Amino acid sequence: MNATLLIxxxxxxxxxxLLSIGLTLTYITLKIPNFAHGDFATVGIYVAYYFLxxxxxxxxxxxxxxxxxxxxxxxxSYLLVFKPLNSRGTSIVGLxxxxxxxxxxxxxxxxxxxxxxxxxxxxxxxxFIFRDFGLQLSEAVFIPGLLxxxxxxxxxxxxxxxxxxxxxxxxxxxxxxxxxxxLAEVLGVDVNKVxxxxxxxxxxxxxxxxxxxPFRMPANxxxxxxxxxxxxxxxxxxxxxxxxxxxxxxxxxxxxEVIGIQVLANPPFNLSTAYRPAIPFAILIATLLLxxxxxxxxxxxxxxxxxxxxxxxx
Amino acid sequence: MILGIxxxxxxxxxxxxxxxxxxxxxxxxxxxxxxxxxxxFGKVLFFAGGAFTxxxxxxxxxxxxxxxxxxSFGPYCTANVVYATxxxxxxxxxxxxxxxxxxxxxxxxxxxxGILGYLASxxxxxxxxxxxxxxxxxxxxxxxxxxxxxxxxxxxxxxVSVPDLFxxxxxxxxxxxxxxxxxFIAFMAWYFIEKLVRSPFGRLIRALRDNExxxxxxxxxxxxxxxxxLVIGSxxxxxxxxxxxxxxxxxxxxxxxxxxTFIVWxxxxxxxxxxxxxxxxxxxxxxLTERLIMQYKYMISAPFDVNYLSYIIFGIVLIIILLYxxxxxxxxxxxxxxDFEKVIKKLKQERNPS
Numbered sequence: 001m002n003a004t005l006l007i008x009x010x011x012x013x014x015x016x017x018l019l020s021i022g023l024t025l026t027y028i029t030l031k032i033p034n035f036a037h038g039d040f041a042t043v044g045i046y047v048a049y050y051f052l053x054x055x056x057x058x059x060x061x062x063x064x065x066x067x068x069x070x071x072x073x074x075x076x077s078y079l080l081v082f083k084p085l086n087s088r089g090t091s092i093v094g095l096x097x098x099x100x101x102x103x104x105x106x107x108x109x110x111x112x113x114x115x116x117x118x119x120x121x122x123x124x125x126x127x128f129i130f131r132d133f134g135l136q137l138s139e140a141v142f143i144p145g146l147l148x149x150x151x152x153x154x155x156x157x158x159x160x161x162x163x164x165x166x167x168x169x170x171x172x173x174x175x176x177x178x179x180x181x182x183l184a185e186v187l188g189v190d191v192n193k194v195x196x197x198x199x200x201x202x203x204x205x206x207x208x209x210x211x212x213x214p215f216r217m218p219a220n221x222x223x224x225x226x227x228x229x230x231x232x233x234x235x236x237x238x239x240x241x242x243x244x245x246x247x248x249x250x251x252x253x254x255x256x257e258v259i260g261i262q263v264l265a266n267p268p269f270n271l272s273t274a275y276r277p278a279i280p281f282a283i284l285i286a287t288l289l290l291x292x293x294x295x296x297x298x299x300x301x302x303x304x305x306x307x308x309x310x311x312x313x314x
Numbered sequence: 315m316i317l318g319i320x321x322x323x324x325x326x327x328x329x330x331x332x333x334x335x336x337x338x339x340x341x342x343x344x345x346x347x348x349x350x351x352x353x354x355f356g357k358v359l360f361f362a363g364g365a366f367t368x369x370x371x372x373x374x375x376x377x378x379x380x381x382x383x384x385x386s387f388g389p390y391c392t393a394n395v396v397y398a399t400x401x402x403x404x405x406x407x408x409x410x411x412x413x414x415x416x417x418x419x420x421x422x423x424x425x426x427x428g429i430l431g432y433l434a435s436x437x438x439x440x441x442x443x444x445x446x447x448x449x450x451x452x453x454x455x456x457x458x459x460x461x462x463x464x465x466x467x468x469x470x471x472x473x474v475s476v477p478d479l480f481x482x483x484x485x486x487x488x489x490x491x492x493x494x495x496x497x498f499i500a501f502m503a504w505y506f507i508e509k510l511v512r513s514p515f516g517r518l519i520r521a522l523r524d525n526e527x528x529x530x531x532x533x534x535x536x537x538x539x540x541x542x543x544l545v546i547g548s549x550x551x552x553x554x555x556x557x558x559x560x561x562x563x564x565x566x567x568x569x570x571x572x573x574x575t576f577i578v579w580x581x582x583x584x585x586x587x588x589x590x591x592x593x594x595x596x597x598x599x600x601x602l603t604e605r606l607i608m609q610y611k612y613m614i615s616a617p618f619d620v621n622y623l624s625y626i627i628f629g630i631v632l633i634i635i636l637l638y639x640x641x642x643x644x645x646x647x648x649x650x651x652x653d654f655e656k657v658i659k660k661l662k663q664e665r666n667p668s
Binding site: 031032033035081084085088090092093094096097098100101102104105107108109111112115116119120225229232233236272274275277278281284285288289292 | 347351353355437441443444445447448449451452453455456459460462463572573576579580583617618619622623625626628629630632633636637640
């Protein structure tokens with residue numbers, strides 16, 4: 001396998017991991033698939049693009065801004081829409097419809113923003129890409145900066161989440177609130193605050209991933225929606241309620257898509273690369289029909305852990 | 315000129331046409347979601363199924379039947395507009411053929427919709443609402459991506475022209491009659507669903523929605539009933555797709571974005587889930603608003619496409635309805651039954667005929 005393809009797959013996997021961890025975070029709070037998640041990422045793209053176009057700051061340095069603004073959009077959508085709906089006892093279908101409504105509204109706002117950029121400031125607002133730095137290792141191997149940045153971000157994120165969820169008081173309260181909201185509330189955990197933080201984190205992570213997307217593919221206001229299917233597929237493959245499962249799912253879908261289409265586009269299949277979105281879809285359907293609990297249901301972490309402990313004792 | 319509308323007749327025809335198409339979609343969703351509780355987030359899949367059937371077959375059928383009279387203008391896809399015009403000319407002189415083709419394709423579109431519904435029901439009856447929503451939505455997107463890239467279907471990203479099946483009618487009357495037929499079919503579908511939900515089957519699907527476990531305990535086959543509902547709803551959506559193809563006369567894969575599904579959901583939730591008159595009112599409100607925005611669009615000067623503004627408004631309206639009036643404009647009414655006292659009277663009469 002050539003190195004460029006492998007690098008592509010790792011980068012795509014990293015982006016999907018950032019997105020699907022966020023989606024999983026929102027799923028475990030309200031038990032709804034948030035259709036607006038892709039658009040939180042698109043918000044991140046346009047935040048990064050704003051700083052690049054108007055202030056000439058590299059998107060790598062404006063990642064915190066993308067994190068903050070996308071996070072705030074997600075937080076607002078929770079506070080203004082999902083929380084009131086949830087407290088009124090709206091059904092899951094109602095919440096899903098609301099999330100589609102947010103998706104449509106957000107996407108339209110981004111379209112309006114893009115149109116205004118083009119018509120008022122005469123800036124290209126659709127189909128732009130970010131220029132990346134990189135290291136030319138040898139003639140065939142080129143390490144793009146995105147590989148380093150996205151991998152570092154993903155690793156840092158996983159470590160931070162692990163520490164947050166298992167070592168801090170807030171993280172333990174968060175897990176309790178997700179596991180059993182009523183019991184947690186009785187024990188004095190502010191469930192609403194926990195949910196709000198989850199939504200903020202989810203949006204922020206989507207924003208981070210979004211800000212990195214234009215390094216790889218031309219961006220437009222629809223791209224978040226296009227990515228959403230892959231995100232769903234990786235989250236569902238990971239079990240939809242397990243953050244580490246989402247991570248695994250993200251890499252599997254990312255690799256399957258990048259390498260799979262490369263295999264299918266060449267003989268003997270000769271398929272058009274435009275069928276690329278069919279790969280995550282196939283994974284999604286296969287997961288739902290074969291192991292709806294996700295891939296992590298097949299891996300028994302406890303068993304592995306006890307085995308490891310057993311080995312250590314001897 | 316009324317209200318600044320330059321051509322009121324054209325406007326009325328347009329509103330009626332889209333009203334009838336969306337009415338079929340919204341009542342079929344009402345049957346699935348409002349009455350049975352199936353969260354069909356892939357309505358556009360079945361709608362596209364019907365539209366693609368009409369788009370792919372209308373011109374080709376006539377071409378294969380009358381290949382000598384039409385002649386050759388090169389490969390089908392690159393010249394499909396020319397072929398469609400030639401076929402329209404041929405159909406203009408042949409009313410019988412036009413009507414046969416219309417009815418055949420309408421039924422075929424319904425059948426394709428029904429088959430897609432049957433396929434979709436495989437996951438639909440086994441998954442929870444949230445997973446089902448994702449699956450159906452993704453299936454719709456997959457069909458769109460497939461249609462955009464697979465040329466033999468609807469000529470890929472080029473799109474396909476649909477011949478005019480009403481060209482044999484006089485010019486002034488043509489569109490009025492076409493829209494009349496569309497409205498008639500839509501109301502027939504509406505009437506069918508209204509009758510269906512008032513039948514014992516209607517009470518059964520409502521029981522299923524309200525308490526699946528109880529329905530199952532009474533020996534009802536939940537899986538089979540859900541499948542039947544999805545097939546009926548999808549067949550109606552498929553027919554709506556055929557009507558859409560014949561009205562707009564051109565089919566592009568990108569017309570079938572998930573946004574269409576969202577619009578149908580707005581109509582049903584706005585009008586009132588579980589109330590067919592409500593669903594019709596939701597359609598009327600949406601279609602009127604949308605067409606009026608299209609009419610007055612040129613009067614608003616903004617540095618962006620005004621359509622996006624209307625999507626934002628519909629999104630916000632939907633959320634406000636979900637928050638403050640979740641039952642919609644016309645809430646669901648208890649099912650109509652014969653007056654209890656009348657039944658007692660009748661029974662007494664039967665017992666003592668004197």
